[in-house]
Amino acid sequence: MMAACRARLDHRADDASRMPGMLGALLLATLSSPTATAGLLLANAHLVDPATKSITLAHVHIEGAKVVEISTELPPRFDGETIDLQGRYLIPGLVDAHVHSGWNRGPIGAPDEELGIEETARRMLIAGVTAYLDLGSHANRIFPVRDEQRLGKSTLAADIYAAGPVFVSIGRPGAGNGPIIVQTRMEARRELDRLAAKHPDVIKVVFDWARERRTMDEEVMRALVGHAQELHLKTVVHIGTWENARLAVDAGATAITHLDDTAEFPEALAEAMAAKHVFSIPTMAVQQDFLDVLEDHRLLDNPLLRLVAGEDLLNGYRALDSTEYADCPTCRWQREGRKYYGASLSRLAHAGVPIVAGSDSGNLGTFQGFSLHRELILLHQWGLSIWDALAAGTSRAYELLGLNMGFSPGADATFLVLSASPLDDIANTQRIERILFHGQWVDRTALVTRH
Numbered sequence: 001m002m003a004a005c006r007a008r009l010d011h012r013a014d015d016a017s018r019m020p021g022m023l024g025a026l027l028l029a030t031l032s033s034p035t036a037t038a039g040l041l042l043a044n045a046h047l048v049d050p051a052t053k054s055i056t057l058a059h060v061h062i063e064g065a066k067v068v069e070i071s072t073e074l075p076p077r078f079d080g081e082t083i084d085l086q087g088r089y090l091i092p093g094l095v096d097a098h099v100h101s102g103w104n105r106g107p108i109g110a111p112d113e114e115l116g117i118e119e120t121a122r123r124m125l126i127a128g129v130t131a132y133l134d135l136g137s138h139a140n141r142i143f144p145v146r147d148e149q150r151l152g153k154s155t156l157a158a159d160i161y162a163a164g165p166v167f168v169s170i171g172r173p174g175a176g177n178g179p180i181i182v183q184t185r186m187e188a189r190r191e192l193d194r195l196a197a198k199h200p201d202v203i204k205v206v207f208d209w210a211r212e213r214r215t216m217d218e219e220v221m222r223a224l225v226g227h228a229q230e231l232h233l234k235t236v237v238h239i240g241t242w243e244n245a246r247l248a249v250d251a252g253a254t255a256i257t258h259l260d261d262t263a264e265f266p267e268a269l270a271e272a273m274a275a276k277h278v279f280s281i282p283t284m285a286v287q288q289d290f291l292d293v294l295e296d297h298r299l300l301d302n303p304l305l306r307l308v309a310g311e312d313l314l315n316g317y318r319a320l321d322s323t324e325y326a327d328c329p330t331c332r333w334q335r336e337g338r339k340y341y342g343a344s345l346s347r348l349a350h351a352g353v354p355i356v357a358g359s360d361s362g363n364l365g366t367f368q369g370f371s372l373h374r375e376l377i378l379l380h381q382w383g384l385s386i387w388d389a390l391a392a393g394t395s396r397a398y399e400l401l402g403l404n405m406g407f408s409p410g411a412d413a414t415f416l417v418l419s420a421s422p423l424d425d426i427a428n429t430q431r432i433e434r435i436l437f438h439g440q441w442v443d444r445t446a447l448v449t450r451h
C-alpha cells in the first residue's frame with residue numbers, strides 16, 4: 001500500500017457550527033417513551049439481512065431507538081405510526097471502517113475540499129453510512145467530536161468511532177500534531193497508556209515494509225499489539241506486504257488493513273486469519289478508484305456522489321487528462337494491483353476470513369460517504385459474492401466494532417430504505433429513499449443544503 005493513510009498535519013480548526021442538541025432530544029424521547037403499544041411499524045418491507053444472507057417480506061416494530069420485533073404477520077392492533085413500505089428494501093445502516101475525517105482530497109495539483117470532522121460525519125449520514133471508523137486523526141480533534149456525540153450534544157451526523165492518531169516509528173519524534181512516534185518497546189507501552197486514557201475505539205498501527213524505509217520494526221509492533229490486548233483494546237494494523245500481515249496476525253492483531261499490491265494473498269495466511277478470526281479491511285476504493293475515475297470520468301456524475309461532494313472538487317477530477325496522468329505513481333501501483341486483487345480477495349473470502357468494508361476516504365480518488373458504496377462494488381467486482389460484500393459493509397463491521405445492529409429484537413433501529421434490491425445490483429445501495437437513524441427519520445434534504 002503506497003499512498004494511503006498519510007497522516008495529515010493541518011492546524012486549521014474544524015468548522016464547528018452547531019445545531020441545538022437534536023440527538024439529545026432524541027435520547028430524551030427514547031427514555032420517556034411510555035407505552036409498549038406506541039412506536040413505529042415499518043410494514044411490508046423486504047428485509048435484506050447480510051448476517052443471515054436472507055431476504056424476507058416482513059414487518060419491523062420499533063420503539064424509540066430500538067427494534068422490538070420482526071414478524072411476518074401484521075399485529076392485529078397497532079397504536080403507533082405505521083409506514084407501508086410497499087415491498088421496498090430495508091438494509092441495516094452501512095459502516096465505513098477505514099476513514100480519515102476532515103476533507104476530501106483534491107486531485108493532483110488541486111486543493112482539498114475542507115470539511116472538518118462534523119461535516120464529514122454529516123455527509124456520511126446523507127450517503128447512508130450511519131457509522132464510521134476514523135483510523136488516523138489528531139486526538140484533540142476527533143475525540144472531542146466523538147465524545148460530544150455520545151453525550152447527545154452534537155449535530156445530527158453519522159456515529160463516529162475513532163483510533164485517534166496512528167502509531168508509527170519514523171518521522172520527527174515529539175511533532176505535536178501528527179502520528180504518535182514510538183521507536184522502542186518502552187515508548188510503545190508508555191504512549192499507548194497515554195492514548196488509552198482518551199478511550200480510543202481501536203488502536204491503529206502503521207507496520208509497512210513496502211517502501212524503502214520500514215515504518216516500524218517487528219518488536220515495536222508486537223509491543224503495541226500485545227499491550228493493547230492487555231488493555232482490552234482492538235488493534236487495526238496497516239500493512240504494506242503480506243509478510244507484515246503474517247507478523248501482525250501472529251502478534252494477535254484484531255484486524256489488518258490494505259492489501260499487498262504486488263502479490264497474491266498467501267493461502268496459508270488466509271487460513272491462519274480465518275482460524276484466529278482476524279478481520280481484513282482491504283480498502284479497495286483507495287487502491288483502485290483514482291485510476292477508475294481517471295479512466296472513466298462518468299463516475300463523477302453519479303447522483304449520490306454529487307449530493308455529498310462539492311462541485312469544485314469534482315470539476316478538479318473532471319479536468320484530469322487521463323493520458324497526461326497515465327504514468328503517475330498512484331496510477332502505476334493501482335494498475336499493478338489489478339493483477340492480484342481478484343485472486344487475493346477470492347482467497348480471503350474462500351478461507352472464511354471476516355472481510356470489512358473500508359474506503360480509506362480522505363485519500364486521493366476517494367470521497368467521504370460515497371466511497372463506501374464504491375467499496376462494496378469493488379469488493380464484489382474482485383471476487384466477493386453480493387451477500388459477502390453487503391456483510392462487509394454491515395454485519396461484519398458491526399462485529400468488528402461491537403455494534404448491536406440488524407434485524408433482531410433489541411438492535412439499534414438504524415436502516416436504509418432502498419428503492420431497488422442490492423441483490424439485483426450491488427450499486428442499488430445508493431438508491432436510498434429514506435434513512436431511519438436510531439429510530440428517527442433523517443431529513444436528508446436539510447442536511448444536504450448545509451453545504
Ligand SMILES: [Zn+2]
Pocket residue numbers: 004005006098099100135136360
Ligand atoms: Zn488510512
